[in-house]
Amino acid sequence: xxxxxxxxxxxxxxxxxxxxxxxxxxxxxxxxxxxxxxxxxxxxxxxxxxxxxxxxxxxxxxxxxxxxxxxxxxxxxxxxxxxxxxxxxxxxxxxxxxxxxxxxxxxxxxxxxxxxxxxxxxxxxxxxxxxxxxxxxxxxxxxxxxxxxxxxxxxxxxxxxxxxxxxxxxxxxxxxxxxxxxxxxxxxxxxxxxxxxxxxxxxxxxxxxxxxxxxxxxxxxxxxxxxxxxxxxxxxxxxxxxxxxxxxxxxxxxxxxxxxxxxxxxxxxxxxxxxxxxxxxxxxxxxxxxxxxxxxxxxxxxxxxxxxxxxxxxxxxxxxxxxxxxxxxxxxx
Amino acid sequence: xxxxxxxxxxxxxxxxxxxxxxxxxxxxxxxxxxxxxxxxxxxxxxxxxxxxxxxxxxxxxxxxxxxxxxxxxxxxxxxxxxxxxxxxxxxxxxxxxxxxxxxxxxxxxxxxxxxxxxxxxxxxxxxxxxxxxxxxxxxxxxxxxxxxxxxxxxxxxxxxxxxxxxxxxxxxxxxxxxxxxxxxxxxxxxxxxxxxxxxxxxxxxxxxxxxxxxxxxxxxxxxxxxxxxxxxxxxxxxxxxxxxxxxxxxxxxxxxxxxxxxxxxxxxxxxxxxxxxxxxxxxxxxxxx
Numbered sequence: 001x002x003x004x005x006x007x008x009x010x011x012x013x014x015x016x017x018x019x020x021x022x023x024x025x026x027x028x029x030x031x032x033x034x035x036x037x038x039x040x041x042x043x044x045x046x047x048x049x050x051x052x053x054x055x056x057x058x059x060x061x062x063x064x065x066x067x068x069x070x071x072x073x074x075x076x077x078x079x080x081x082x083x084x085x086x087x088x089x090x091x092x093x094x095x096x097x098x099x100x101x102x103x104x105x106x107x108x109x110x111x112x113x114x115x116x117x118x119x120x121x122x123x124x125x126x127x128x129x130x131x132x133x134x135x136x137x138x139x140x141x142x143x144x145x146x147x148x149x150x151x152x153x154x155x156x157x158x159x160x161x162x163x164x165x166x167x168x169x170x171x172x173x174x175x176x177x178x179x180x181x182x183x184x185x186x187x188x189x190x191x192x193x194x195x196x197x198x199x200x201x202x203x204x205x206x207x208x209x210x211x212x213x214x215x216x217x218x219x220x221x222x223x224x225x226x227x228x229x230x231x232x233x234x235x236x237x238x239x240x241x242x243x244x245x246x247x248x249x250x251x252x253x254x255x256x257x258x259x260x261x262x263x264x265x266x267x268x269x270x271x272x273x274x275x276x277x278x279x280x281x282x283x284x285x286x287x288x289x290x291x292x293x294x295x296x297x298x299x300x301x302x303x304x305x306x307x308x309x310x311x312x313x314x315x316x317x318x319x320x321x322x323x324x325x326x327x328x329x330x331x332x333x
Numbered sequence: 334x335x336x337x338x339x340x341x342x343x344x345x346x347x348x349x350x351x352x353x354x355x356x357x358x359x360x361x362x363x364x365x366x367x368x369x370x371x372x373x374x375x376x377x378x379x380x381x382x383x384x385x386x387x388x389x390x391x392x393x394x395x396x397x398x399x400x401x402x403x404x405x406x407x408x409x410x411x412x413x414x415x416x417x418x419x420x421x422x423x424x425x426x427x428x429x430x431x432x433x434x435x436x437x438x439x440x441x442x443x444x445x446x447x448x449x450x451x452x453x454x455x456x457x458x459x460x461x462x463x464x465x466x467x468x469x470x471x472x473x474x475x476x477x478x479x480x481x482x483x484x485x486x487x488x489x490x491x492x493x494x495x496x497x498x499x500x501x502x503x504x505x506x507x508x509x510x511x512x513x514x515x516x517x518x519x520x521x522x523x524x525x526x527x528x529x530x531x532x533x534x535x536x537x538x539x540x541x542x543x544x545x546x547x548x549x550x551x552x553x554x555x556x557x558x559x560x561x562x563x564x565x566x567x568x569x570x571x572x573x574x575x576x577x578x579x580x581x582x583x584x585x586x587x588x589x590x591x592x593x594x595x596x597x598x599x600x601x602x603x604x605x606x607x608x609x610x611x612x613x614x615x616x617x618x619x620x621x622x
Contacts, residue, residue, distance in 0.1 A: 083515065087522075102527045
């Protein structure tokens with residue numbers, strides 16, 4: 001239960017083509033993350049799977065059944081929305097029970113499932129409260145509770161953590177990952193945050209302008225990005241790109257080096273530059289460096305790296321950690 | 334109001350308005366109360382004397398009194414039912430994106446701009462009239478004998494006219510409420526397997542509860558005092574069958590020139606309005622929290 005296949009799914013709003021045609025295979029039990037900059041069509045793609053938008057052409061197959069024109073409720077999917085979309089006049093318990101009530105499940109069974117879900121999500125003490133009386137994280141959990149009681153074929157998450165503060169986001173990230181391990185149900189998760197994508201996903205789908213740029217496990221994307229966009233999008237801080245003579249030395253139009261893959265020296269190296277701002281995070285130091293050819297570089301140094309504003313520095317990319325790209329931005333392998 | 338100083342300043346500055354409002358309310362109410370205890374008839378103003386509770390007893394024992402109270406309540410409840418249910422229906426219809434939406438909305442709301450006597454006259458002479466009216470034409474087209482609305486169904490006719498006037502108000506308030514319904518909640522309900530009817534019952538109606546309360550409370554205030562529509566159409570008749578409390582008071586004051594009796598009726602109307610208000614706040618007021 002829970003495999004989703006997209007075949008040449010295309011979506012246009014009037015004349016504007018948002019998704020030109022996506023083929024995608026989501027296996028049973030997988031945690032798939034759609035990631036991309038805002039406006040890349042990742043939410044639209046999720047809504048197409050959910051059935052909240054009609055596809056312009058193509059096929060959506062869930063568990064071997066063609067659901068392209070089926071109503072959202074008939075697809076056996078559950079969705080967690082960015083705004084949580086809780087029903088404000090119903091108590092937490094009634095919110096969670098709502099899908100079961102709609103499925104005409106008997107009261108007793110309903111109560112059992114709600115209590116079970118509330119137990120998993122630490123909501124047992126809050127079942128009688130209204131959503132308005134809960135904190136952001138609790139509301140998030142209620143939304144998840146409403147999704148899990150139905151025992152759906154797959155969960156769809158639409159940027160569920162973007163309304164939470166940074167600390168809570170890290171917590172919920174772990175909780176959702178734990179939940180996935182516990183339930184072993186397919187999850188499709190949309191985010192613009194590549195950290196969420198890297199930490200949670202079994203498989204990441206990188207989207208840009210409605211096109212799939214690359215599909216792969218987090219480390220595949222990190223180690224062998226298919227093109228310059230994926231290289232720049234995955235990893236934090238972003239990959240540095242060098243063009244001109246520095247790139248030609250590697251036989252490429254442009255080369256990409258991640259901040260963590262520079263060797264630094266105060267005396268010698270391939271790329272001379274001047275240190276600008278140094279951001280000390282304790283564990284790491286991020287150096288903003290202006291190379292002599294004008295390129296701006298961010299490099300990661302050890303936490304205690306002794307350097308100050310205006311110092312000269314020489315950078316050398318680590319052996320085998322240089323990504324080469326041709327004129328079109330595709331990776332050269 | 335952060336400090337004590339700004340607080341007392343604010344109190345000082347809003348005092349004139351409050352005092353003015355208070356005078357505006359207290360003086361007429363006090364005078365009405367005073368007149369209601371007088372034998373005061375405009376045909377014989379020289380014979381004014383203290384009456385005690387006579388005016389109240391007289392007004393209460395008037396056979397038209399109970400009927401007028403009943404008519405008042407039927408009128409208020411009837412119009413409320415029609416406007417709230419009809420308002421929800423129309424609001425949901427014009428909330429849908431359609432061609433010419435702007436014009437349709439303006440047309441829907443326009444009856445509210447027509448003043449009550451004019452609206453009543455239009456209904457009386459152009460729509461419900463047994464020989465020239467649109468309804469009569471329709472009836473003749475169908476081969477039925479036309480209904481003489483104001484003779485056969487006087488109170489219902491008044492209810493229809495007043496509903497027509499207040500439907501736009503209800504529609505407007507309920508439409509804005511409908512538009513503030515969160516789209517993601519509707520989609521969530523859709524994913525949860527709620528059909529159109531379930532979505533309406535469990536999502537749309539509770540969301541509109543507050544707007545419905547506002548509509549009911551505001552309309553009740555105005556509907557208790559409906560008068561012009563009755564004056565230009567049925568004159569309260571036939572008999573007393575379309576006389577409400579307001580109209581009964583008008584009759585006492587302006588047809589019988591009995592100021593004392595009318596004042597007593599006015600005080601009774603105030604008490605009735607308060608009963609209705611308490612009942613309404615108990616019934617629907619919790620939606621306003």
